[in-house]
Amino acid sequence: MTTKEYLMGNEAMGRGAVEAGVKVVTGYPGTPSSEIPEYVSRYPDVRTEWCINEKVALEIALGASLCRTRAMAVMKHNGTNVALDFLMHLANTGVRGGLVLVSADDPGANSSQNEEDSRIITHLDAHLPVFDPWCPQEAKDMVKAAFDLSEKTELCFVVRPVMRVCHARSPVALEEIAARDGTPFFEDDRSRFIMSAVREPKAGGTLRPVLRHRWLNQKQAELALIMEDLSFNYMEEGEGRTGLVACGIGYAFVKEAEQMLGKNFPVLKLGTLPLPRKKVLQFARKMDRLVVYEDSEAVVEGLIKQLLHDEGIQTEVAGRSGFLPTEGELSTEATVASLVKLYPELERSVPESAPLDMDIPIRTRTQCIGCPYRGLLHALKLVARKTHGVVAGDIGCYDAGSFPPLELQSTIYCMGSSIPVATGIAYSGSEQPVFAIIGDSTFFHNGVLGLINAVHNGVDMVVIICDNRTTAMTGFQPHPGSDTDIGGRPVAAIDIAKLCTAIGTTSAQTVNPYHIPEASEALNRAIAEKGVSIIVINAPCYLLGRRTGDIGFTPREVSVDAELCNGCKICIDYFGCPAISFSDGKAAIDQATCVHCGMCLDVCQRGAIK
Amino acid sequence: MNLNILIAGVGGQGNLFASSVLANYFTDRKYAVAAVETIGAAQRGGSVVSHLRVSDSNIYSPLIPAGKCDLLMGLETIEMLRHFRMLSADGSYLLNDYKEPTVLCNMELDTYPSDEAIMGALKQSGKKGYVIRATQCAREMGNSLLTNVVMLGALCHLSPLLNSRGVRDVLAARAPSKVREQNLKAFDAGGTLISAAIGQS
Numbered sequence: 001m002t003t004k005e006y007l008m009g010n011e012a013m014g015r016g017a018v019e020a021g022v023k024v025v026t027g028y029p030g031t032p033s034s035e036i037p038e039y040v041s042r043y044p045d046v047r048t049e050w051c052i053n054e055k056v057a058l059e060i061a062l063g064a065s066l067c068r069t070r071a072m073a074v075m076k077h078n079g080t081n082v083a084l085d086f087l088m089h090l091a092n093t094g095v096r097g098g099l100v101l102v103s104a105d106d107p108g109a110n111s112s113q114n115e116e117d118s119r120i121i122t123h124l125d126a127h128l129p130v131f132d133p134w135c136p137q138e139a140k141d142m143v144k145a146a147f148d149l150s151e152k153t154e155l156c157f158v159v160r161p162v163m164r165v166c167h168a169r170s171p172v173a174l175e176e177i178a179a180r181d182g183t184p185f186f187e188d189d190r191s192r193f194i195m196s197a198v199r200e201p202k203a204g205g206t207l208r209p210v211l212r213h214r215w216l217n218q219k220q221a222e223l224a225l226i227m228e229d230l231s232f233n234y235m236e237e238g239e240g241r242t243g244l245v246a247c248g249i250g251y252a253f254v255k256e257a258e259q260m261l262g263k264n265f266p267v268l269k270l271g272t273l274p275l276p277r278k279k280v281l282q283f284a285r286k287m288d289r290l291v292v293y294e295d296s297e298a299v300v301e302g303l304i305k306q307l308l309h310d311e312g313i314q315t316e317v318a319g320r321s322g323f324l325p326t327e328g329e330l331s332t333e334a335t336v337a338s339l340v341k342l343y344p345e346l347e348r349s350v351p352e353s354a355p356l357d358m359d360i361p362i363r364t365r366t367q368c369i370g371c372p373y374r375g376l377l378h379a380l381k382l383v384a385r386k387t388h389g390v391v392a393g394d395i396g397c398y399d400a401g402s403f404p405p406l407e408l409q410s411t412i413y414c415m416g417s418s419i420p421v422a423t424g425i426a427y428s429g430s431e432q433p434v435f436a437i438i439g440d441s442t443f444f445h446n447g448v449l450g451l452i453n454a455v456h457n458g459v460d461m462v463v464i465i466c467d468n469r470t471t472a473m474t475g476f477q478p479h480p481g482s483d484t485d486i487g488g489r490p491v492a493a494i495d496i497a498k499l500c501t502a503i504g505t506t507s508a509q510t511v512n513p514y515h516i517p518e519a520s521e522a523l524n525r526a527i528a529e530k531g532v533s534i535i536v537i538n539a540p541c542y543l544l545g546r547r548t549g550d551i552g553f554t555p556r557e558v559s560v561d562a563e564l565c566n567g568c569k570i571c572i573d574y575f576g577c578p579a580i581s582f583s584d585g586k587a588a589i590d591q592a593t594c595v596h597c598g599m600c601l602d603v604c605q606r607g608a609i610k
Numbered sequence: 611m612n613l614n615i616l617i618a619g620v621g622g623q624g625n626l627f628a629s630s631v632l633a634n635y636f637t638d639r640k641y642a643v644a645a646v647e648t649i650g651a652a653q654r655g656g657s658v659v660s661h662l663r664v665s666d667s668n669i670y671s672p673l674i675p676a677g678k679c680d681l682l683m684g685l686e687t688i689e690m691l692r693h694f695r696m697l698s699a700d701g702s703y704l705l706n707d708y709k710e711p712t713v714l715c716n717m718e719l720d721t722y723p724s725d726e727a728i729m730g731a732l733k734q735s736g737k738k739g740y741v742i743r744a745t746q747c748a749r750e751m752g753n754s755l756l757t758n759v760v761m762l763g764a765l766c767h768l769s770p771l772l773n774s775r776g777v778r779d780v781l782a783a784r785a786p787s788k789v790r791e792q793n794l795k796a797f798d799a800g801g802t803l804i805s806a807a808i809g810q811s
Contacts, residue, residue, distance in 0.1 A: 007638050110648060135644075135670075169645040171637055225687040255670035260678075347729040355695040358731045360688050360713045361720040363620070363657050367786055405717050572716055581716055589625030592754060 005170040008135035014039030016143030022151040024064040026057035029474035030076030054079030065099040067184040075119040087373040087452040092212035094154040098147035107296035108329030117297040122158040130273040132248030164507035199286040217539035238264040243287035250293030257335040292319030370595035372539035377401040377520035389433035394418035396439030405576040416446025434461040441471040441479035441566030504529035516602035555596035564608035612665040614674040619685030624758030629660040646672035703739035756796035763800025
């Protein structure tokens with residue numbers, strides 16, 4: 001009997017993998033995908049772990065698959081970029097035990113540095129099959145189907161949910177957890193699993209990479225036939241000769257728009273790449289025009305155009321290449337607007353929606369009240385200002401220092417890029433002192449390579465590593481510097497300062513950022529040194545520490561002495577704790593939100609904060 | 611039957627817990643339910659919005675379309691105002707009179723709207739709604755973290771589809787046992803606050 005449980009899309013995908021008999025789940029945290037391994041970690045007979053980065057996660061999953069064990073690697077789109085090199089190779093070797101890659105996209109970049117459609121690298125580039133779910137139930141069904149089909153075709157299957165599927169919650173049907181036969185065993189097949197430019201005697205001396213590429217290309221026909229019969233692709237009857245091609249989350253918005261406008265269009269619901277060719281052609285032949293709704297690039301639109309061109313079909317095709325918005329998330333509103341463009345009479349069914357007639361302040365990101373990094377950012381801001389230094393930033397909580405009031409970091413790109421970008425600034429010929437600021441999890445993920453490069457090549461710079469003992473921004477996942485793993489089991493914690501010393505940095509000072517003078521002194525010492533100087537900022541994340549009872553400070557009641565406050569605003573403009581407000585020329589501390597970390601005592605130079 | 615509820619606030623206000631209590635109330639009653647939250651990258655202090663959709667037929671998108679929101683619950687003042695365009699023509703709002711200043715407002719680079727401006731704009735909108743002091747009430751009960759539950763208690767009086775007693779039972783089942791009594795008191799206090807507000811209007 002199936003029961004239904006109210007689940008988040010990410011939990012539904014985790015449950016799908018467990019029901020399919022997955023035994024190894026790896027990943028690196030990243031919104032919107034992080035809850036998938038967290039959900040699976042409830043099942044003790046599945047080996048679940050947060051890895052140092054996404055490439056390592058995918059490599060581990062493939063290793064398990066080679067022994068006929070079902071495995072899944074989970075990441076967000078940026079992570080799939082990191083794993084792409086390995087993915088391009090495993091696409092050629094194929095897999096044994098079912099291998100699923102979940103690559104979660106964030107169209108609209110609600111919680112990302114960039115917008116990206118990972119169907120492009122996983123399908124158009126790596127030629128792997130991709131499932132694009134529209135809701136949590138289908139996401140779960142797709143993960144399960146992906147494991148079976150991966151084993152059947154010997155190909156890694158990709159599931160590409162978008163944020164609105166990952167974070168959606170709805171009742172999802174639970175089924176039994178499959179019992180799997182067979183003992184895991186590694187059996188050699190060097191012709192597949194040794195990817196190298198070696199000539200194959202059995203194939204007339206053709207190079208192995210060419211043969212494996214041919215194998216992958218030949219797989220596409222088999223895949224196309226499989227997609228033809230899957231329940232994830234289907235047609236719905238409707239009025240008129242404008243057909244709506246609804247891909248993934250696009251189906252949710254198309255159906256929503258139909259309900260709102262009170263009109264049923266012919267709909268071709270698609271959830272797979274490669275496309276179900278026959279279904280697409282059958283649908284297109286009946287239509288004068290197709291509009292393709294997909295997040296976020298015109299991938300299916302382009303493939304359909306190519307297919308229709310090859311078949312000599314004249315049906316017009318529009319979508320994200322310009323008819324629909326070319327950036328940002330798809331939405332019911334954008335879908336409705338596109339249909340009103342085609343059928344102006346539908347306008348009357350669009351509900352009125354008026355914003356309030358007033359300017360509403362925006363919220364920029366900032367550190368949490370009590371965050372240890374605020375003390376460091378304050379100290380670094382003053383040092384960088386005095387020395388006209390340039391600060392290269394990285395991905396993590398401390399990146400909020402790049403927004404007002406501090407506007408400290410001058411560059412932020414992707415995971416681990418701070419140290420190499422700072423290195424380039426140092427090489428440029430500019431006389432400005434160079435700083436790189438990077439978080440603990442980000443340092444392990446990719447940053448350490450840039451550090452080794454900088455030490456080896458003899459760059460002069462100061463690298464600040466922010467260690468709050470957790471991957472705080474994505475929801476407190478452990479990293480290699482943590483002493484417990486995803487399931488709370490004790491593991492070896494890698495000591496960042498010792499690692500830096502072993503690499504050969506000039507120094508590696510460890511600083512408690514709640515003591516701002518200590519941070520300032522450490523920075524000044526580091527600037528005076530040659531080579532790469534490290535400052536490890538060491539204090540537990542306040543939000544996590546509050547839960548575990550391990551906070552980095554002794555709580556102190558603080559308030560502003562209005563007599564002494566001269567309104568200089570250093571506490572606002574160079575510190576920016578949200579518990580400190582400013583009115584009538586004086587600072588004030590909101591006692592209801594202050595967490596008594598006491599850092600502001602060191603910020604006020606007049607001693608007005610007591 | 612269709613009911614769309616949007617809850618807007620800032621991080622750390624218990625937005626998702628309030629939404630999950632309502633979601634469970636409706637799943638228990640066998641309605642179709644879909645929800646989604648939007649949280650920025652910041653752990654705390656950023657905007658948090660949760661959408662909850664309930665229907666006796668199919669729900670496709672977990673996001674409420676603009677102009678289709680029946681109940682707009684604002685845990686923080688400007689966060690509710692920001693989503694005001696989501697309200698349907700006959701939708702109602704419930705605002706907690708609590709203001710969390712923004713960084714730019716603290717720097718005097720931006721201005722948090724005044725009470726007069728806010729009340730004027732709300733009145734001009736012609737929409738039904740009430741303003742209550744839920745955070746103040748929660749603080750008086752000893753814990754500002756109860757704001758969401760005070761608001762939930764009040765919200766149940768704004769739609770015939772929400773049975774106060776039924777929602778209270780879900781809350782009793784879902785609140786951790788240590789704070790269950792406190793939560794139920796906060797829920798009831800929300801009912802008292804909204805009854806007074808309705809009485810005055």
